[in-house]
Amino acid sequence: MTICHVGQLYSAYRGWLHNWLRGKLGCSEQAADLVQETFIRVMTARPNIASLEQPRAYLSSIAKNLAIDYWRRKELEEAYLAALALLPEHEAPSPEQSLLVMEALERVDKVLQSLPSVTQQVFLLSQLEGLTYATIAAQLNCSVPTIKRHMHKAFIACMQVEPL
Template identity: 50%
Template sequence: MSSQRTFEQDVERLYLDHHGWLKGWLRKRLGEASDADDLAQDTFMRILKSRRTLHDLRQPMAFLATIANSLLVNRWRRQALERAYIEALATMPEAVEPSPEERLLLIEALVEIDTLLHGLSPRIRQIFFLSQLDGLTYPQIAGQLGLSVDQVQKAMRKAFTACYAARFEAL
């Protein structure tokens, strides 16, 4: 029996044993059955894509809840970004309002940037924001956070490396 077949059987068993429980768990958090169905399905799709060995899972419900919770947080973050973007659009004159296609592309770009930034440690993200959004110099950031300029430079190098990887290595 091939490992491919075993993996598929493991996913099938996990699905049959826990899909109903997962949908109920998500429904409690979302209050909407169709959204819970979608996220439960997305959870199993992520498992299929990960190709992670499942036969030795000791706590399958905790495993599923961790994946589903991550998807849920990503969903809420995306919704918050969409709301903020729509609020910003409401303040713009109609002549400069982007088309629906441009809106979708902008929201997708915002989600990618948000995902990238949340992949950084909180300290690196803070240093990156102080530099790129607030326009502070490395010595100013170092003074404000009680760090050395070398520490700020290393943090920025990590942030820029993540940005570079997201932009050029995904192509």
């Protein structure tokens, strides 16, 4: 089947992609959202799909990346909500503030995911666990200057995250 337009691709593969995503996510509504997002990505990334030889592989690749992003966001949200639950009620942020924090956390997480895993680990040990550079260096069996280089790299990456 030669597919020339996104509409034809959508008609031919929407049902299949929805079922595939529902199996991965266990949620029909979230699968439907990711199907729509997948086709939005197809339209913006590849408006001429006439040369698309393996539509299922192409669509599942995009959808898989979107599902990974979904799970990562969900993990972040759960961790944030768990931290909020520890706060006294009068100190809890408003829903608007919570949304802004979640959006900022998602952007920082995306930046950190682009860094080498050891840089991510060093940054998280320092910023979330509160470990000193010397402790991190001993734990990772490397030097303090190496830890400083990783932290510098992570801070520079975080500073490049655009503000809301």
